[in-house]
Amino acid sequence: MADSVVKDQPGEGRLTHAPSSHPAVPRAKVGVVLANLGTPDATDYWSMRRYLSEFLSDKRVVDYAGWKWQPLLQLIILTKRPFSSGHAYKSIWNNEKNESPLLTITRAQTEKMTERLKALYGDDVEVDFCMRYGNPSTDSVLKRMKEKGCERIVFFPLYPQYGSPTTATANDQAFRTLMKMKWQPYIRTVPAYFEHPAYIQALANSVQEAYDGFESRPTKLVASYHGVPERYLMEGDPYHCQCQKTTRLLREKLGLSKEEVDTAFQSQFGPEKWVGPQAVEHVAELAKQGHKHIAILSPAFSSDCVETLEEIKEEIHDSFMEAGG
Incomplete structure (x- = not known):
């Protein structure tokens, strides 16, 4: 159900001294936008392909030259990966609401903040x-905020640690939307x-x-973060360092020794060397x-998603058990 927008007409509020021909303007508000990574609309091949194409075409995510990357992406990766990714999403899909858990949880977080x-x-x-990728898009939400009278907007990327492929691209997309507005908030x-x-x-x-x-108490706590290529660290991205500090502060808060807590990284993709282990x-x-x-903790994810519900609960769990855990 669409919210009604209260507007000042000529002769009232902010338009007290405006001529009668002046268009009505919404009452001034402050907007708060929570920005998450994104999710496919469904688990079928074409929904997954659209989502993965948008995600993997982002130069912040994969910064290879387009002439080299796009043929590989469109002709090889996106002919196979939608099947495997679709299978992973099916295993965690919220069938009751017909959406991904990330969408369900992000909406619930928004409702609580509201x-x-x-x-x-x-x-x-x-x-x-x-969502940076998929729906609801950054463009549509910021435009809707502006239409509701939000002249000031707090844009909140939901990533605890700053990363170029996460925080930076979320901000990029917000700024691109503002570039198309006559009256920017x-x-x-x-x-x-x-x-x-x-x-x-x-x-x-x-x-x-x-x-x-x-x-029985776990003998080891593993803080598992989403990985990034090691090159990003060398080029100045602070993500790896911020992950290490989060783990240290958590360990100190829990009163655990260095031997009881490890930092690891997951979700590696492509041929480059990534931060480890x-x-x-x-x-x-x-x-x-x-x-x-x-015990495994996922400090880099603000809501459960395919990386936590499928990769950790299944792939990483199985790796531990098969090795004798």
Whole structure:
């Protein structure tokens, strides 16, 4: 159901001194937009292909020269990968709502924030969410915010650690939308929150709650982050360093020793060397070292998604068990 937009007419509010021919303008509001990575609309081949094409064509995600990358992507990768990715999404799909868990959870987060901010500021604030890839698009949400009268917008990429393929591309897309507007809203982007005390406390609470439910205490906690090519670190992307600091702050908050907490990275793609250790290999090595019970945390993901619900719960879990864990 569409929200009604209250507008000032000539002779009232901000248009008190405007001529009668002046178009009505919405009452001024502040907008808050939560920006997540994205999700396919469905798990079939063509839905997956559209989503993966948009995602893997982003120069922030894969920065190879287009003349070299696009033929490989369109003619080889996108003829096969939609099948395997579609299978992974099917295994985690929210069949009740016919959408991915990431979409379900991001919407729920938005609803919670709406409740909190509306209680404080009433109708002077609008809250919504967008996806960098797929729907609802950044372009459509920011335009809708502007139509509702949001002259100031807080744009909040939901990535705890800053990364060029995540935070930067989300901001890029927001700025591209503003470039097409006659009257741009003032926009402020929220920085990474990898060391924010509330975030670290939330991670610690999650770990402690899980530990309290175990019959035996895990001998190792593995913080598994989405990986990036090692070259990104060398070129100045702070993501790897921020991941390491998040792990350290979490370990200190939990009162654990360095030997009890490891950092690993998952979701490697392509031929380049990526930051490591790779989670799937690291947990297998832990099992070979005699660890029978480990816990895995995903600090880089603000909501469950295919990387947490399928990759960690299945691929990484199976790697650990098959190695003797």
